[in-house]
Amino acid sequence: MTMLFEEALHQLKLFARRPVAMFFVIAMPLMLLLVLTQLFGNERIEGLGLNTAQFYTPALAVFGVVMACYTYLAVSTATARDLGILKRIRGTPMPPWVYICARILAVSVIAFTSLVLVIATGALVFGVEIIWDRVPAAIMVAIAGALCFAALGMMITALFRSSETVQAATSATIMPLAFISDIFVRPNTETSEWIPVIGNLFPLRHFSVAFQHAFDHAYEGSGFALPDADGIVFSILPHLGVMALWGIGAAFVAARFFNWDTRPS
Amino acid sequence: MPVISVADLTKSYPGRKAVNGISFEVQKGETFALLGPNGAGKTTTIEILEGYRIADGGVAKVLGLDPQADRMELKQRTGLVLQTTALEPELTVAETLAAFARLYARPESQEKVLASVNLAHVTRTRVGNLSGGQKRRLEIALGIIGSPELLFLDEPTTGLDPEARRKIWTLIRGLNEAGCTILLSSHYMDEVKALADRMAIMVDGKIAAEGRPEELQALHASHATIRFDTHGKPLAGLPASLAGLVRIEHGVAIIDTADPVPVLHQLTGWAIEHKADLASLSVNRQSLEDIYLKLAGKGEEAVTREAAE
Numbered sequence: 314m315t316m317l318f319e320e321a322l323h324q325l326k327l328f329a330r331r332p333v334a335m336f337f338v339i340a341m342p343l344m345l346l347l348v349l350t351q352l353f354g355n356e357r358i359e360g361l362g363l364n365t366a367q368f369y370t371p372a373l374a375v376f377g378v379v380m381a382c383y384t385y386l387a388v389s390t391a392t393a394r395d396l397g398i399l400k401r402i403r404g405t406p407m408p409p410w411v412y413i414c415a416r417i418l419a420v421s422v423i424a425f426t427s428l429v430l431v432i433a434t435g436a437l438v439f440g441v442e443i444i445w446d447r448v449p450a451a452i453m454v455a456i457a458g459a460l461c462f463a464a465l466g467m468m469i470t471a472l473f474r475s476s477e478t479v480q481a482a483t484s485a486t487i488m489p490l491a492f493i494s495d496i497f498v499r500p501n502t503e504t505s506e507w508i509p510v511i512g513n514l515f516p517l518r519h520f521s522v523a524f525q526h527a528f529d530h531a532y533e534g535s536g537f538a539l540p541d542a543d544g545i546v547f548s549i550l551p552h553l554g555v556m557a558l559w560g561i562g563a564a565f566v567a568a569r570f571f572n573w574d575t576r577p578s
Numbered sequence: 579m580p581v582i583s584v585a586d587l588t589k590s591y592p593g594r595k596a597v598n599g600i601s602f603e604v605q606k607g608e609t610f611a612l613l614g615p616n617g618a619g620k621t622t623t624i625e626i627l628e629g630y631r632i633a634d635g636g637v638a639k640v641l642g643l644d645p646q647a648d649r650m651e652l653k654q655r656t657g658l659v660l661q662t663t664a665l666e667p668e669l670t671v672a673e674t675l676a677a678f679a680r681l682y683a684r685p686e687s688q689e690k691v692l693a694s695v696n697l698a699h700v701t702r703t704r705v706g707n708l709s710g711g712q713k714r715r716l717e718i719a720l721g722i723i724g725s726p727e728l729l730f731l732d733e734p735t736t737g738l739d740p741e742a743r744r745k746i747w748t749l750i751r752g753l754n755e756a757g758c759t760i761l762l763s764s765h766y767m768d769e770v771k772a773l774a775d776r777m778a779i780m781v782d783g784k785i786a787a788e789g790r791p792e793e794l795q796a797l798h799a800s801h802a803t804i805r806f807d808t809h810g811k812p813l814a815g816l817p818a819s820l821a822g823l824v825r826i827e828h829g830v831a832i833i834d835t836a837d838p839v840p841v842l843h844q845l846t847g848w849a850i851e852h853k854a855d856l857a858s859l860s861v862n863r864q865s866l867e868d869i870y871l872k873l874a875g876k877g878e879e880a881v882t883r884e885a886a887e
């Protein structure tokens with residue numbers, strides 16, 4: 314157990330020494346929040362009971378979590394494998410599962426930091442209201458999202474050989490998904506009805522929608538009730554279910570194909 | 579009980595036998611070297627012993643244990659330096675060593691290890707800023723931080739300049755004197771001669787020769803090469819027994835023989851009779867280097883033949 318925490322701290326130290334990674338995971342979601350809110354003006358979004366910052370604050374908090382748990386985890390693990398560091402670690406007495414869990418724990422801490430910074434900025438700068446009785450549900454969603462995307466990140470690392478291809482695969486998946494998952498663009502029911510339908514097949518939209526509803530007064534309840542027919546009750550349960558399915562599937566694929574070395578043994 | 583014992587070990591990759599039935603033993607306190615050209619199968623052998631790769635056939639035992647089944651225990655009791663340098667460039671020297679020290683049950687003192695690998699003056703330097711030789715010495719420090727009984731060193735000095743190599747030789751000798759058994763791989767005979775108590779010359783997945791340097795030398799010791807300058811003149815009247823042995827290269831007559839004394843007797847007899855001055859006459863016993871190059875060369879021929887077939 315001590316070994317797990319020590320290794321997670323070690324991984325956090327490495328992250329803190331990588332300015333590029335710090336930028337993408339910590340600075341970029343904050344910057345996007347400031348820029349997008351400026352761009353659209355912090356006014357009420359048509360057809361929604363939300364203003365711009367109320368929409369983007371949770372959306373970009375989710376994006377920060379995904380950048381940490383998916384992109385950074387996958388790319389940093391693949392880079393360590395390219396450098397032979399994974400192979401070297403495999404030759405020490407640290408159990409392999411401790412190393413993997415420590416990496417996941419570290420990116421979860423990074424994700425949580427990024428998320429708290431984005432929400433604090435939204436609350437302090439743009440007056441986004443935090444609905445306190447929904448905080449437990451929001452935390453549940455964040456943990457489920459972090460673990461689901463960490464599993465997906467490890468799956469990408471397992472399926473692709475080099476850090477370049479892993480980098481390309483994470484960008485090629487997350488960027489299009491972010492556009493159809495209510496993260497970069499506010500939902501606009503007029504333009505398309507099928508976009509949310511496709512988005513709902515993937516875990517990102519469930520992560521962002523469940524997290525956003527925790528900040529939206531149009532919904533009712535603390536999040537743990539079952540969904541109702543009218544869609545007025547805030548329920549995280551179906552979203553958790555989809556994320557769990559994706560996460561468990563990805564974890565199986567990752568465990569099956571993960572390699573500690575760039576060459577077969 | 580030997581520290582390492584290997585019998586009939588084999589390992590193939592698609593289209594290639596990397597290790598083709600090798601056997602050797604390493605005794606406690608020894609420095610044993612696997613010497614061979616690139617592709618001979620040294621890394622494959624070492625990584626089977628380290629538990630990274632699984633052999634196809636044969637037996638490999640390390641400290642009496644199975645490299646696969648007892649891998650966890652062996653990781654505590656052995657240390658390793660892989661062929662390719664693998665370090666986090668963002669960390670300092672001291673941080674790198676500390677990160678490894680906490681993984682072992684009985685770590686050495688970090689100060690002592692840093693002093694022994696001669697890195698005490700750069701403990702706060704980022705690994706990315708170290709020289710190649712310093713990086714390799716840091717990796718040796720990581721290899722010994724767990725107080726191992728056995729240390730694997732896969733080509734510890736390849737690619738380094740002569741001074742950096744010498745520093746690492748001194749370090750390896752010191753480790754061995756302190757009681758650590760060492761399995762070393764190299765493709766330099768000078769390195770093996772400087773460090774190893776015994777060596778196995780590996781060529782093309784097989785052991786071509788094995789023993790202490792003196793033994794290998796003795797085995798091939800009778801072999802000698804006699805050379806003299808012909809001044810471009812034909813060697814008229816040379817006795818038939820000699821003529822069959824001589825070959826001329828660039829005006830130099832060369833005789834390779836396992837039995838130099840009678841050959842020299844005949845040769846000098848002929849020279850007196852024919853007033854040949856045998857300019858620049860030399861008689862050279864084969865050096866270990868020659869023996870190695872000859873064995874490695876034969877391996878290459880075999881590989882080329884295989885490829886041609």
Ligand SMILES: Nc1ncnc2c1ncn2[C@@H]1O[C@H](COP(=O)(O)OP(=O)(O)O)[C@@H](O)[C@H]1O
Nearest residue numbers: 576577578591596615616617618619620621622
């Ligand atoms: N992981 C691998 N996959 C395929 N072929 C390999 C692998 N590792 C080694 N080989 C091949 O096996 C042979 C022996 O390699 P190796 O053990 O690395 O030799 P050495 O360390 O003596 O240079 C080489 O022909 C090499 O190309």
Ligand SMILES: [Mg+2]
Nearest residue numbers: 620621622661
């Ligand atoms: Mg090698």
